[in-house]
Amino acid sequence: MKKIAKKSTFSLFFILLLLFFSSLLLFSCGKTIPIEKVELTNTFTQMYVNESRYIGYNIYPANANNYFITISSSDKSVISIDREGYATARKNGTATITLSESVTGTTLSFDVEVGDGDVYGISYNITSFKAYYYEGENIDISNLIVYRNFISGKQETLPKENYTVDYPPVAEMNAKIKITYTFNETEFVIEIDLLILEDKIESISVSSPPNKTSYNYGEVFDKQGLKVVTNMKSGRALEVEDFTFDDNPIDVGQTEIKIYYKDYETSVNITAKAEVEVSTINELQDAIMRGVKSINLNGLHSLANPIILDNVHDLIIVGNTNCQITGNKIIPIRFVGNCENVRIINIKFNTQNGESNCCIDTENFEGGNVTFENCDFSSSIQDVTNKAVENLTFTNCKFA
Secondary structure: OHHHHHHHHHHHHHHHHHHHHHHHHHHHHOOOOEOOEEEEOOOOOEEEOOOEEEOOEEEEOOOOOEOOEEEEEOOOOOEEEOOOOEEEEOOOEEEEEEEEEOOOOEEEEEEEEEEOOOEEEEEEOHHHOOOEEEOOOEOOOOOOOEEEEEOOOOEEEOOHHHEEEEOOOEOOOOOEEEEEEEEOOEEEEEEEEOEEEOOOEEEEEEEEOOOOOEEEOOOOOOOOOOEEEEEEOOOOEEEEOOOEEOOOOOOOOOOEEEEEEOOEEEEEEOEEEOOEEEOOHHHHHHHHHOOOOEEEEOOEEEEOOOEEEEOOEEEEEEEOOOOEEEEOOOOOEEEEEEEEEEEEEOOEEEEOOOOOOOOEEEEEEEEEEEEEEOOEEOOOOOOOEOOOOOOEEEEOOEOO
């Protein structure tokens, strides 16, 4: 019973103490405590655009409850003040921040200059230079745009003379562009990793023609003076030395020589003609006897005696436009013995032989290789010769 009584006494004492302090608090709240003094706690002279700072102040006594404070800006377009006492810089300029307390009549003020703040870095316009280069291609920075960036968020284009750029003259793997800018003794550096692609050949072409472009039949192409280049994806044209070309003997009427490099080819234009031009059958026969290998025959010819090709080798006879040979009661052309690599081109053969309609006399033809190309015959394919022989070829020829 004694313990219970002791516990009840303690509870009663605690309740009375709580009531005392509550009464004291109510008494204090109801009392007016005048302000004696107000002080600014953190003045500042500079801000950068978009920065916000709290304008702090202390009142004395600390428990004063009878005061009214306002904070204002002389130019709200430069610095604005919100209800919580935060100053926000809006644009470059100068404004005066003033704290006023109406009870004591206190007025406190300080001037603040708003700017862009310090430069914190540099950057570049990614579209101001090529996104990639081919290996070996010349690097071009003529359109590069570099910015300096302020704490305020302002971005300003730097004149080219205010920064330096280091870069390799031609693109190579792992190449970089290094930009350096110094501001207030602080050096800012950025490095741009270039995307370098392997350059590849798209085609080849002739950049300079050969010294000689006119040839006679049977000559071989002379590459002296010829320059060949590879046309790269990068747009570069690289000269090559180890190209090859068609070195077969040049044919009459040939207009080009094929040029080869790796898996690519191009061509160079040439003109090819016969060694001699003749206008009569006597001139033709004389050229054959002299061993001329390539002959141009002009005109229309009516023969009393056949053209005789006796054991001739490596001969080409080309008729000009509308060239025609007519045998007057004879076969117009006769082959004797072995005639190897003989070509007759662009000639029309007629015969007025009353006994035979043959255009080619092969009675004494012993063999070889004779070709008629683009020729017309007044006889049929069966009757074109007076004796069937091998190694006589007709290419793109017409028959009666």
